[in-house]
Amino acid sequence: MQIVESIRQWWRVQVFLRKLEALGQVTTAELARDNAVSEADFRRLASLDDTDSALLRRLLWRLGFDPEQLNRRHAGVMRDMAVVCAGCTMRRRCRSDLDLQGVPLRHGRYCPNTGTIRALSQGSGPRS
Known part of the structure; x- marks a missing residue:
């Protein structure tokens, strides 16, 4: 059961990252700036x-x-x-x-x- 939940969680992260990419680089950069983190850190936190x-x-x-x-x-x-x-x-x-x-x-x-x-x-x- 743990493997199934791990796969589900991985899939949720992938869907979220795709949505983040769909926002575009400018919006992602603004979100990172609004949260006072670098874009790389923002993406790492989101993943x-x-x-x-x-x-x-x-x-x-x-x-x-x-x-x-x-x-x-x-x-x-x-x-x-x-x-x-x-x-x-x-x-x-x-x-x-x-x-x-x-x-x-x-x-x-x-x-x-x-x-x-x-x-x-x-x-x-x-x-x-």
Whole structure:
């Protein structure tokens, strides 16, 4: 069943990317600019499947942060972290680590957002 869902998700991403291409380069560039990211980052973010795009939020929750609150307080930082996450080659390992409940996270060994998360923990503190 997991293979079927993976194929469905891949297909959804392909349909979305085709729709993005149909908008044309000028509109795509405007959308990227409106979201304060480069076109390449915008396309990379758009190509993530639902489970990949949720990894950052899952990680933040596991570390004691409220992602929505962080997004309200530090929208630019959250956007930058999402871009970094989208370019990460360790998404499979991250997903696997996050799926292991009751086991300490090992994200600090491979997550490119570790430094930013540490800085946020010093400035924002975890959720109450």
